[in-house]
Amino acid sequence: MEILMSIMIGIVFTVSIYLFLSRSLLRVTLATLLMSHGVHLLLLTLSGLQRGASPFLNFQADAYSDPLPQALVLTAIVISFGVTSLLLVMAYRTFKVHNTDDLEELRGSADE
Template identity: 45%
Template sequence: METLIILVSGVLVTVATYLLLSKNLTKVILGTAVLTHAVHLLLMAMGGFKGDTVPIIDNNSDKYVDALPQALILTSIVISFAVTAFFLVLAYQVNNQTQTDDLSKLRGYRHE
């Protein structure tokens, strides 16, 4: 199962790289969002949660699940949603000011 998640993460990184190399501002923002989700999947796979042990330390069990990867991923998800929302608002304002979302046309743009 971990191998499948790592392969899906690799496919998402490939898609994110394609989107990041686009000239469309919206596609670049979506590429950063997809890249962060690919990293979240990779961190979950590296965390090694198999589902057969309880996440709480009990007196009878000697094995437990490390909750640190899940906590780091949850924090990263919240931060990535906030950054994506900020980028989308910024792209909306750029589109209102310049009437374009093409990055090659935005290069060298001077506000009047």
């Protein structure tokens, strides 16, 4: 199962890097969102995927799932939501001011 998840994480990272290399500001924002989801999946996969293991309930349990990676991913989801919303607002404001979302045109207008 970890191999399949690793392949899927590689695909998500590949798509996000491809979107980072585009000229559209909205695609760069979506690439940030995809990259953060890839990191979340990576953290959960590296912590070990276990089926049927309950959370830590008592000290006599044979196997239990570690809640720390899940807590870290939950915190990272909240942070990435805030970063994505900030980037969307900044992209919208940039589009309203310059009437384009092309990064090459934005760079050309900054040089003038």
